[in-house]
Amino acid sequence: MKRNPERPAAAAKASTASAGAVERPRVELAGLRRRLASMLYESMLLLGVLALTFLVPYLMLGVGLQIAPPGWFAWLHIFAVLGAYFVWYWRRHGQTLAMQTWRLKLVDAADGRSLPLGRCWLRYALCWPSVLLFGVGLLWALIDRDRQFLHDRLAGSCIVLLPPAAKG
Helix, strand or coil: CCCCCCCHHHHCCCCCCCCCCCCCCCCEECCHHHHHHHHHHHHHHHHHHHHHHHHHHHHHHCHHHCCCCCHHHHHHHHHHHHHHHHHHHHHHCCCCHHHHHCCEEEEECCCCCCCCHHHHHHHHHHHHHHHHCCCHHHHHHHCCCCCCCHHHHHHCEEEEECCCCCCC
16 A cells, blocks of 8 residues: 655644544654754765766776866766756655665655655755755754755655554
């Protein structure tokens, strides 16, 4: 059975089911510590992704050529590679590898469905200033009513905690 998460605001309220009605599964917003731990784990995984994307072309061109792209091109390369990684995973599963480990899923804040492609790219683009401007977008979670990051708030997305997998 596929899980259909409720809206985050509605998920915080107790659900009431009438007699004979099937109760929808509840989801909860993921906690700040869990999301930050997932980000730390993700950064370690991304070092490997970036190492491969820089190392493979370097080895194919030959170590002795000493060709170095300009700095802006290297940043554009990093932006594109990481964007492809994040957007592909968010669209395919709603989860990156680290999010799978921490049982987190990215969903639309309004209806709990997967984000469309354009909103995935928007969230990705908003993550950069959120993190690089002294983490202001992450610190936003300390004052946000739902403890959401600023880039999630602006993109209309949220990260929910999935229930533990059934053992068996």
